[in-house]
Amino acid sequence: MIRSLLTLGLATAVLTSCGNDADSKKAEIKDPISSSAKKWLKLKDDANTYFAVLPTKAENAENPTSVAKVELGQALYFDNRLSKDETQSCNTCHDLQNYGVDSKPVSDGDDGVSKGTRNSPTVLNAAFHVSQFWDGRAKDVEEQAGMPIMNPVEMNIPSEEFLVKRLKKVAFYKDMFSAAYPDQKDPITYENIRKAIGVFERELITPSNFDKYLAGDDKAMTNEEKEGLKTFIDQGCITCHSGAILGGNMMQKFPIIGKYEDYLSGTVDMGHYEETKNDMDKFMFKVPSLRNITKTGPYMHDGSISDLGTTIKIMGKAELNKDLTDAQIKSIVTFLGSLTGDFDNKYKTAPAVLAKG
16 A cells, blocks of 8 residues: 555656646747747837827818818929929929939929039928928928928029919919819919918828838738837937837937038038027937838938938937947838838829810
């Protein structure tokens, strides 16, 4: 009897030991998966802390949207009549078939000789920015729309009255302005030109796979893109590039570390100071949105950097005082590819009404 009990106890101990070994092996197998899952869950939490799904609307209560106003704005956006010599439209520098840019360091002027001094940023998602232009001198897309038209280096229209008089001679504009502003007796005004273009630009919203990921679709981004997102967050890029458009929501000094000449050659640009002459505004520039950034080069406010990786390296040092490795830069570029989005094709080309001449 005693021998039987000892045998039973020994057998139980052996089985228990085997069971513990099996559990340990299962744990060893499960741990890496568990750790990976925890990493991705934390990344998702972090992403939803620092970023937001791109809104589907960018409306301005002071400039209500209507179908007629959008159609008018689209016609104006593509119309060369908005430049003095009728050589260019808004779309010339902000090509809607090219992610809203002209891919030039700086844009050409209406006279074919003059050139701008800053890179033309994309118009896509611009309505979500806290201000417009690199130096933030316009409060919204409506105000911005009227400024290049009157700029002597850009579209070179000599006066508001000049353009209004020109458009009043175009038969289809009489009908389109009346439809867009039915309560106005004389709707072809410079203010309404600006507002119509602004309403049209508010339609140019480009949701991407990143938004699907933020909304809960984990498969919308590849693991490589997620690793890039983690690098982007861990290295501190979120200090300036956060929110729904990953930037566009603040002014920031360039550079914080070192001198301007350490990073960019050519004429020194003092940013917002050029407008205000306030010493506090020296080298202050609006932080660009990173939406569609892999498609909207060249980069920096002067358009002097053609490669996105080089731009990231410069900003890592100039703004964060970090020497990012090639691997880190490549990873961040991979993530940024998930920010490429699209908008309604019907807005990408000139409307048929312009063919009427």
